[in-house]
Amino acid sequence: MKKKGQTLFFETPPRVRGAAAVVGPKEGLGPFGADFDLVYKDVRAGENSFERGERRMFLEAAKLAMDKAGVSDLKVDFLLAGDLLNQIISSGFVARELNIPYLGLYGACSTFGEAVVLGSVLVDGGFARTVLGVTGSHNCGAERQYRYPTEYGVQRPGTAQWTATGAGAVVLGLEGEIMVRAVTVGKVHDLGVKDPFNMGTAMAPAAADTIFQHFQDTGRDVSEVDLIATGDLGMVGKEVNVSLLERQGLDIAGRYLDCGVMLYYSHQKVDAGGSGCGCAAVVTIAHLFKRLREGDLRRILVVPTGALHSPTSYLQGDSIPCIAHAVLFEAV
Amino acid sequence: MGTYLTAFLVGGLICVIGQLLLDLTPLTPAHVLSLMVVAGGVLSGLGLYEPLVQFAGAGATVPISSFGDALVKGAVREAERTGVIGVLTGMFKLTSSGITAAIIFGFFTALVFKPKG
Amino acid sequence: MKSHAELEKIQAEEKISEYKGIYGPKQPKPPLAKNVFYAFVIGGLICVLGQLIKNAFIRFGFEPEQAGNPTVATIIFLGSLATGLGVFDNLARLAGAGTAVPVTGFANAVTAAAMEFRREGLVLGVGGKMFSLAGSVIVFGVVTAFVVGLISALF
Numbered sequence: 201m202k203k204k205g206q207t208l209f210f211e212t213p214p215r216v217r218g219a220a221a222v223v224g225p226k227e228g229l230g231p232f233g234a235d236f237d238l239v240y241k242d243v244r245a246g247e248n249s250f251e252r253g254e255r256r257m258f259l260e261a262a263k264l265a266m267d268k269a270g271v272s273d274l275k276v277d278f279l280l281a282g283d284l285l286n287q288i289i290s291s292g293f294v295a296r297e298l299n300i301p302y303l304g305l306y307g308a309c310s311t312f313g314e315a316v317v318l319g320s321v322l323v324d325g326g327f328a329r330t331v332l333g334v335t336g337s338h339n340c341g342a343e344r345q346y347r348y349p350t351e352y353g354v355q356r357p358g359t360a361q362w363t364a365t366g367a368g369a370v371v372l373g374l375e376g377e378i379m380v381r382a383v384t385v386g387k388v389h390d391l392g393v394k395d396p397f398n399m400g401t402a403m404a405p406a407a408a409d410t411i412f413q414h415f416q417d418t419g420r421d422v423s424e425v426d427l428i429a430t431g432d433l434g435m436v437g438k439e440v441n442v443s444l445l446e447r448q449g450l451d452i453a454g455r456y457l458d459c460g461v462m463l464y465y466s467h468q469k470v471d472a473g474g475s476g477c478g479c480a481a482v483v484t485i486a487h488l489f490k491r492l493r494e495g496d497l498r499r500i501l502v503v504p505t506g507a508l509h510s511p512t513s514y515l516q517g518d519s520i521p522c523i524a525h526a527v528l529f530e531a532v
Numbered sequence: 533m534g535t536y537l538t539a540f541l542v543g544g545l546i547c548v549i550g551q552l553l554l555d556l557t558p559l560t561p562a563h564v565l566s567l568m569v570v571a572g573g574v575l576s577g578l579g580l581y582e583p584l585v586q587f588a589g590a591g592a593t594v595p596i597s598s599f600g601d602a603l604v605k606g607a608v609r610e611a612e613r614t615g616v617i618g619v620l621t622g623m624f625k626l627t628s629s630g631i632t633a634a635i636i637f638g639f640f641t642a643l644v645f646k647p648k649g
Numbered sequence: 650m651k652s653h654a655e656l657e658k659i660q661a662e663e664k665i666s667e668y669k670g671i672y673g674p675k676q677p678k679p680p681l682a683k684n685v686f687y688a689f690v691i692g693g694l695i696c697v698l699g700q701l702i703k704n705a706f707i708r709f710g711f712e713p714e715q716a717g718n719p720t721v722a723t724i725i726f727l728g729s730l731a732t733g734l735g736v737f738d739n740l741a742r743l744a745g746a747g748t749a750v751p752v753t754g755f756a757n758a759v760t761a762a763a764m765e766f767r768r769e770g771l772v773l774g775v776g777g778k779m780f781s782l783a784g785s786v787i788v789f790g791v792v793t794a795f796v797v798g799l800i801s802a803l804f
Contacts, residue, residue, distance in 0.1 A: 644733060
């Protein structure tokens, strides 16, 4: 394993042994409905609260991923998990159900990237043969905590995003059809955006910087990557990201998509697009991994983006610091 | 008291003021409604809200601004009757039905219904 | 001669305003005409409904002065019910201030909070958090009435 700048290169690239995406009803009605491993018709996944429903989805995603990887939880060396709820309770409670040594993560919506970064380091560094990474989010749980009660009658601005209800789990190990070639660890950026209903614009600078750093560290040309997919910049943040990269001499148009924009149809009324830890995770696992396996894509850069604010910080007038990590997945 | 037409027009206009504030300023709904209650109270103190109620009927009493008017009216009338202490004792006289209703109906609705999400 | 810290602060501020220049033009504008139209029509109609209800109470024998109270209570009941049935937020998405400014908005704020926090128990959830959204309306109304009332009582 080597490092240049903010990027880690893996000599024995960790492989994706198995991965699963579990989602709620709205996501099941989106473009990737048929690709998800499990679609819940009930937004509480049969549990009696939104928070417990989120845990249920995490657990199901983890179990399905381990099934697909052919491992039981006893064989998994580490569990890396994170979510949006206070004290990352979904992750902690799921760790309670699984017999795996656990490291809790918080990267807001960039958690999927963070989990793959750290999981890959553990595997490539020889510290683990198998690592399970789980993350997800729940629309109602997030709204309840960060914004308003779900039945509150208020109009949302066009820059607002819809927190996805869903969980993604990935088992990293020594065999599999998709490998993690390199990862770029992002720095926190804050260019003064204070509006939590405009997270895409807040996160775009972090995404642009991490993407730029990645190409600078790898010495590659943009054309050598088939697709760049940011986590949840949304329709507004996406455009800003393209502008920012243009100013730095990087033209990603034509090979750039955003998971938040991809996850839903426009008639599903999600304003600027999907968001949440679950967004990048489920789109990558259900859709992008499929395209890699089918040979439609060969090398992709997945860049989950996170806004590191809290309900308190923005009420106190603070702007929103953001982060983005980049993961280079390659078909074997 | 107002007619259906004046109720519609004045009520609609007060909502338009609220909508403009929501769309053109960074104010949240809670800010806008608080502002309107204060405005209702101030107009009431200046003797300007009652004529509006006379003209528009429900067009002035249904918007949240009338809550400010009712609080002021309650305080002022009681003060006229019993002196300055009336400001404290009389304030909720005209608004108690609204607050009580909100608590009662809110409570029982929460017992019966679950949020759909 | 500015200190290093001051220079850094100026640079940071410049970066922020430079970034505003980049993203500003890309921000979607709210559909103002549409929002204002629906706020006007739906808000106006709710007030007409209020007038209808009040006239009905007068016909049932209430004095015009007294009919205001049951009218407000009825509108609040309707707002609460709509919130409980899960339809208020759908109408509000269209109407914006049209449902928020009439007292239906107050009913919705109280009811939505009560419903949402029920999971945390009746006392600390429903009881404790019922006014988390609507409380500011009561607080500022009372403070205003206190000041106005005092001024009017003393002069």
